Amino acid sequence: MQLAGLYIHENIMCREERVYYILALFAWDNFVKILEVSTIAKDQTQVNEKIRAKELRLIGQDGEQIGVKSKSEALEMAERVGLDVVLMAPNAKPPVARIMDYGKYKFEQQKKEKEMKKKQKTINLKEIRLSPTIEEHDFQTKLKNGRKFLEKGDKCKVSIRFRGRAITHKEIGQRVLEKFAEECKDIATIGQRPKMDGRQMFIMLNPINEK
Structure with a gap:
C-alpha cells in the first residue's frame, strides 16, 4: 500500500496501527497544502x-x-x-x-516600498494644558514642551479648562492661548483658533516644517 510517497507494509502492522498511520499521513498532507497556500498568498505574482x-x-x-x-x-x-x-x-x-x-x-519594488515607508510620517497630536491664571514661570515651561513637540513635527493642542466662575471670564483664557501661539509663530501655524468645547477652550497649532 502506498500513500503520500511512503509505503505501508500491511503484513507488519496491525489494523489499529494502520489507521493511526493513515491519519498521520493525511494530517501531514494537509499541513503541506496549508503551507503552500500560505506561500502563494505572500507572493501572488505569476512568473x-x-x-x-x-x-x-x-x-x-x-x-x-x-x-x-x-x-x-x-x-x-x-x-x-x-x-x-x-x-x-x-x-x-x-x-x-x-x-x-x-x-x-x-x-526594486521592495526598495521603493522601503523608501515610501521612510517618507511616511505618523503625525501625533500632543496636548498642553494651561490655566487662565498660569504663572509666567509655568507658562514658559509649558511653552518649552510645546515647542519641542512642534519641532518634532507633531501637532499641538493647547487647552485651558475653566473651573467654577472662571468661565465667566473666557477672554482671559483666550489671551493666554493667543500668547502661546504668538510665542510659537516661528515654528507653527494656527490650525484652529481659540474655540470652546464645554468648559474647555483650545487652540490647534500645526508645525510649519514636518520632519
Missing part, C-alpha cells in the same frame, strides 16, 4: 511556469510590444536572453506579461 494563462500579450524587455504569444513561446523567448516572463495584468484579455529579470524587479 514563468506559474503563469496559468495559455496565451499572453507579451511585452519585451525594452518595453516593445511583441504581440500575442502562447505561454510556451513566451518562455522560450525569455529563456534565450536569460530572463523571466512576469505576469503584469492578469485580468486583461489576453493577460499581459513582460520579459524581465524578476529578481531585479522584485528587489
